[in-house]
Amino acid sequence: MSSTDFYSYACPAGAPFFGYFGAASAMALANLGAAYGTAKAGAGISGMGVTRPDLVMKALIPVVMAGVVGIYGLIIAVIISTKIRAPVLVSGSYKPQYTIFGGAAHMASGLAGGFSGLAAGIAIGIVGDIGTRALGQQPKLFVGMILILIFAEALGLYGLIVALIFSASPIGSCPE
Amino acid sequence: MNAAMVAENFGEACPASAPFFGYMGAAAALIFANLGAAYGTAKSGVGICSMGVMHPGLIMKSIIPVVMAGVIGIYGFIIAVVVGTKIKEPVGGGSQAVTPQYTLFSAFGHLGSGLTGGLSGLAAGMAIGIVGDAGVRATAQQPKLFVGMILILIFAEALGLYGLIVALIMSSSGGGSCPSA
Numbered sequence: 001m002s003s004t005d006f007y008s009y010a011c012p013a014g015a016p017f018f019g020y021f022g023a024a025s026a027m028a029l030a031n032l033g034a035a036y037g038t039a040k041a042g043a044g045i046s047g048m049g050v051t052r053p054d055l056v057m058k059a060l061i062p063v064v065m066a067g068v069v070g071i072y073g074l075i076i077a078v079i080i081s082t083k084i085r086a087p088v089l090v091s092g093s094y095k096p097q098y099t100i101f102g103g104a105a106h107m108a109s110g111l112a113g114g115f116s117g118l119a120a121g122i123a124i125g126i127v128g129d130i131g132t133r134a135l136g137q138q139p140k141l142f143v144g145m146i147l148i149l150i151f152a153e154a155l156g157l158y159g160l161i162v163a164l165i166f167s168a169s170p171i172g173s174c175p176e
Numbered sequence: 177m178n179a180a181m182v183a184e185n186f187g188e189a190c191p192a193s194a195p196f197f198g199y200m201g202a203a204a205a206l207i208f209a210n211l212g213a214a215y216g217t218a219k220s221g222v223g224i225c226s227m228g229v230m231h232p233g234l235i236m237k238s239i240i241p242v243v244m245a246g247v248i249g250i251y252g253f254i255i256a257v258v259v260g261t262k263i264k265e266p267v268g269g270g271s272q273a274v275t276p277q278y279t280l281f282s283a284f285g286h287l288g289s290g291l292t293g294g295l296s297g298l299a300a301g302m303a304i305g306i307v308g309d310a311g312v313r314a315t316a317q318q319p320k321l322f323v324g325m326i327l328i329l330i331f332a333e334a335l336g337l338y339g340l341i342v343a344l345i346m347s348s349s350g351g352g353s354c355p356s357a
Contacts, residue, residue: 173269
């Protein structure tokens with residue numbers, strides 16, 4: 001370990017671990033939720049589509065909403081990972097550019113957005129599954145099902161907003 | 177720790193790791209409240225869709241449990257934003273001494289605040305889901321049950337409100353300021 005590097009308590013070498021963990025968990029968890037939503041709703045649409053093929057296109061809406069949850073995770077992950085700066089090499093010594101405060105803030109940002117996406121995706125999947133199957137028997141259910149799906153999608157949106165707020169907080173600068 | 181020339185004023189009262197606890201509290205508030213809200217939305221949504229096949233006229237009245245579950249998510253959102261904006265980054269850096277702005281006392285207060293609000297939201301959301309599911313199915317067969325179901329849902333929502341109130345109280349307890357060199 002070089003003794004001329006400029007790491008400090010405010011900017012340890014391990015700080016980017018937390019930042020990237022946040023970015024990765026945002027993407028991974030939101031995608032898990034989106035995958036569950038797509039799969040479960042897809043099973044419902046397939047079951048309904050056997051007897052009512054004309055309603056299949058309308059019934060695809062839960063799948064689209066689950067996909068949007070995945071996009072929320074993508075946005076958070078990209079925004080976080082572009083804020084994590086690598087140490088610069090200055091005449092043989094490394095000067096860190098990323099504070100531990102940033103690591104904490106970005107990890108919380110990613111976890112909040114990711115788990116919210118997971119929750120939203122699971123809710124969209126369960127409601128989409130039962131909703132599309134019931135839609136096949138009672139077309140008047142369409143507006144009600146869409147309303148419930150919008151409330152489920154809003155949970156993922158809360159996570160996106162909080163994640164953007166946390167990732168935009170100033171993280172300070174490293175001592176030299 | 178190595179070749180850094182400027183002083184750092186971290187200490188026992190304001191360690192560099194304090195923001196972890198604060199931000200984990202803020203994240204936990206949103207995460208658990210959203211999980212509760214998702215459970216409530218999904219479970220009562222299943223009841224509404226099942227009931228709506230035979231009683232499509234009652235669907236709009238039955239969306240109330242879903243709305244109340246969504247409010248639980250908003251409680252978690254409020255706590256997360258209130259706590260997250262109280263966490264201040266250290267000042268200085270570059271050629272100036274680094275001085276923290278966030279005490280460990282405040283950090284633990286914010287961690288407790290977030291866990292309180294979040295887990296209360298989880299509890300409230302689960303209750304709203306189970307009551308909403310059974311309630312809308314039963315209201316379809318006996319319309320006189322509607323007022324009773326709403327009363328029970330209000331009591332379940334109140335649990336999330338208790339969590340929000342306690343979380344806001346815990347997050348506003350002053351943590352003092354950090355000593356500077």
